[in-house]
Amino acid sequence: MPSPRHAQVERERCVSCGSCANECPREAISVWRGCFAIIDKARCIGCGKCARVCPADCISIVKREAAQ
Amino acid sequence: MKKRNWYKWLWIWPVVYFSLGFFNILFAWLGMIDFLLPLFIAVFFGNKWFCNNICGRAQLFVFLPRFFKCSRQKVAPRWMSSALFRYGFLAFFLTMFGSIIHQSIMVFNGVSSLRQTVTLLWTFQIPWRWAYVQGSGSDWSAQFSYGFYSLMLTSAIIGLIVMVFYCPRAWCSFCPMGSMTQLICKAKQKGKYPPED
Numbered sequence: 107m108p109s110p111r112h113a114q115v116e117r118e119r120c121v122s123c124g125s126c127a128n129e130c131p132r133e134a135i136s137v138w139r140g141c142f143a144i145i146d147k148a149r150c151i152g153c154g155k156c157a158r159v160c161p162a163d164c165i166s167i168v169k170r171e172a173a174q
Numbered sequence: 175m176k177k178r179n180w181y182k183w184l185w186i187w188p189v190v191y192f193s194l195g196f197f198n199i200l201f202a203w204l205g206m207i208d209f210l211l212p213l214f215i216a217v218f219f220g221n222k223w224f225c226n227n228i229c230g231r232a233q234l235f236v237f238l239p240r241f242f243k244c245s246r247q248k249v250a251p252r253w254m255s256s257a258l259f260r261y262g263f264l265a266f267f268l269t270m271f272g273s274i275i276h277q278s279i280m281v282f283n284g285v286s287s288l289r290q291t292v293t294l295l296w297t298f299q300i301p302w303r304w305a306y307v308q309g310s311g312s313d314w315s316a317q318f319s320y321g322f323y324s325l326m327l328t329s330a331i332i333g334l335i336v337m338v339f340y341c342p343r344a345w346c347s348f349c350p351m352g353s354m355t356q357l358i359c360k361a362k363q364k365g366k367y368p369p370e371d
Contacts, residue, residue, distance in 0.1 A: 117367075117370070119255060121255055121260070121346060121347050121348075121352055121353070121356065122222050122225070122226075122352075122356050122359070123222075123225050123226070123232070123343060123346035123347070123349075123352060124222065124225055124226030124227065125232075125236075125342075125343045125346065127226060128226075128227075128236075137221070137222060137226050138367070138368060139220050139221050139359055139362075139363060140216060140220060140221040140222035140223075140355060140356060140358075140359025140360075141356065141359050141360050141363055141367065142367075144368065158247075159341065159342070159343065160341075161250055161255065161340070161341050161342075161343045161344045161345075161346050161347040162250075162255035162347045163249045163250065163252065163255070164255070
């Protein structure tokens with residue numbers, strides 16, 4: 107049963123610092139080739155830890171249904 | 175619980191770096207590791223592994239609030255991570271770096287003499303004479319060390335201020351090295367990104 111929410115990255119604003127990846131308890135977020143963070147939605151449980159540490163404030167937690 | 179990697183201890187590096195520079199300014203050259211290694215990784219491997227894992231400064235900004243609860247943990251203003259500010263700050267930093275090289279060349283050519291001061295925030299001249307005995311090395315190299323140490327200390331102070339007022343790694347949102355390596359990584363991808371989800 108997937109979680110009701112997941113994280114979403116605003117790519118244009120991501121600074122690819124990797125704070126989110128270091129914080130994620132599920133290893134569901136990674137920095138794609140130094141360009142921006144990408145989310146593995148299947149693994150993400152929408153806990154919001156990544157969004158809280160993001161210095162660029164570019165991660166939001168969205169409803170899973172709404173995003174699909 | 176997530177495994178804590180060895181590089182979480184790299185916050186020690188900036189502490190060691192600034193301590194060494196306090197006693198002998200020539201150790202400032204070691205800061206070139208922080209300058210060249212991220213560029214090397216970005217150019218040859220096309221990623222920001224340095225920023226993401228081993229940046230000592232980033233680790234320090236994570237470590238301090240974790241142990242001393244010294245960050246307000248607030249969202250940084252959006253202009254701080256805007257492209258205009260990031261690239262503007264990068265340009266400013268590179269200009270300042272160019273000025274350090276210029277001053278070192280002037281000393282090398284004997285046009286100007288060595289100034290044994292550390293300049294904080296590009297304004298405040300702090301006497302730092304004890305860290306270099308003239309004749310113990312080449313003066314141009316000492317001049318570069320003073321300039322580079324000033325740049326490193328100034329950026330660390332800015333980083334600490336934004337760490338306290340905003341979130342731990344607020345500095346990373348406009349770090350010139352981070353902006354530069356991200357630009358290199360994006361250039362290497364030539365706009366070919368995975369599809370948005």
